[in-house]
Amino acid sequence: MDRGPYSFIFIQTVSQSVYIAAMRILLVEDDLETAEYLRKGLGESGHVIDHVPTGPEGLAMAMVGSYDALIVDRMLPGLDGLTLIQTLRDQSNTTPVLILSALGKVDDRVRGLKAGGDDYLTKPFAFSELLARLEAVARRSGSSEKVTTSLRVADMEMDLLSHKVTRAGMPIELQPREFRLLEYLMRHAGQVVTRTMLLEAVWDYHFDPQTNVIDVHISRLRAKIDKDFGEPLLHTVRGAGYTLRASG
Numbered sequence: 001m002d003r004g005p006y007s008f009i010f011i012q013t014v015s016q017s018v019y020i021a022a023m024r025i026l027l028v029e030d031d032l033e034t035a036e037y038l039r040k041g042l043g044e045s046g047h048v049i050d051h052v053p054t055g056p057e058g059l060a061m062a063m064v065g066s067y068d069a070l071i072v073d074r075m076l077p078g079l080d081g082l083t084l085i086q087t088l089r090d091q092s093n094t095t096p097v098l099i100l101s102a103l104g105k106v107d108d109r110v111r112g113l114k115a116g117g118d119d120y121l122t123k124p125f126a127f128s129e130l131l132a133r134l135e136a137v138a139r140r141s142g143s144s145e146k147v148t149t150s151l152r153v154a155d156m157e158m159d160l161l162s163h164k165v166t167r168a169g170m171p172i173e174l175q176p177r178e179f180r181l182l183e184y185l186m187r188h189a190g191q192v193v194t195r196t197m198l199l200e201a202v203w204d205y206h207f208d209p210q211t212n213v214i215d216v217h218i219s220r221l222r223a224k225i226d227k228d229f230g231e232p233l234l235h236t237v238r239g240a241g242y243t244l245r246a247s248g
Contacts, residue, residue: 023068023138024187027051028058028084029100030076034123038071039200041127042134048187051200055079062088067095069138071130074101074112082115089116096137098130151186154233154246156225158186167229177202178221185234185244194241218242 025042029035030053039049050065052058055076062070062084074081085097096118101108104122112120118137121130151158156167163179165172174182180202185193195214199205203213218234226232235243 022046022048023134024048024066025050025069025071025134026058026061026065026067027071028053028055028062028076028081029071029073030054031073034073034100037127038130042131045131049201053077055081055084059084059087062093062095063091069134070095070097071134072097072099072117074099074103074108082112082117085112085116094141096141098134098137100125100130151183151189153186153189153244154231155229156186156233158183165225167225170228172224174221174224178217178224181217181221182225182244185242188244190243190245192237192240192243197241 025047027035027038027042027049029038029051032053035051035053039051042049050061050067052061053076055078057078058070058072058076059079072081072084076084081099081101085099088095088097097116099112099117099120100123101112101120102123109120109122118140119133121133149159149161151160156165156172158165158179160183165174165179165182181198184198184201188197198214218236222232222234226234231247233244233246235245235247237243
């Protein structure tokens with residue numbers, strides 16, 4: 001049965017059938033081809049992916065975001081992956097980390113694990129193995145048990161299983177693309193979401209096609225979630241993007 005894009009991944013084990021919760025994953029990878037391959041594959045597996053290409057961006061996102069797992073390339077511009085992981089661990093950030101690297105000698109893997117990585121996967125790799133390792137480190141940390149079936153911002157609630165949205169108890173009818181747009185905004189509530197982030201996450205564009213598709217959908221979404229309610233939740237941040245938050 002189809003339970004929506006970000007609900008559960010069903011995995012058959014030898015002794016029992018278990019549900020693995022969809023995860024919010026930060027991918028820190030400077031090779032755009034590899035990043036796109038992983039973003040697409042993990043997205044199709046039901047996970048929600050944020051991607052940044054540099055070490056400093058990855059560190060900043062990992063420190064402020066609430067992620068179930070990180071995938072970190074070892075060789076990154078600005079800040080190498082091992083330093084990034086060690087910095088997180090020094091700040092008591094225990095988010096599980098899967099390290100990706102072309103460096104596959106025993107000493108390389110040992111250094112990665114000692115830096116705070118939970119697992120180490122050598123490039124090139126099979127996607128099925130990466131997915132299995134990622135889910136394994138999440139299970140060990142308990143992240144996969146954090147089952148998210150609904151999102152809430154102020155008086156607006158989204159049920160991820162039934163694809164129903166309500167505000168102040170009143171149902172809001174959304175088209176599939178509008179639902180995906182609102183879901184992304186709700187998952188990043190309080191943060192400024194750029195046009196590029198929306199194009200990649202909601203429309204699967206990795207370039208700006210010079211279209212007003214975002215403006216049109218934001219306008220339609222705002223009319224549905226804000227027009228008939230006293231307090232606006234969807235705000236435009238001039239020159240930056242959009243944010244979903246209570247005004248107060």
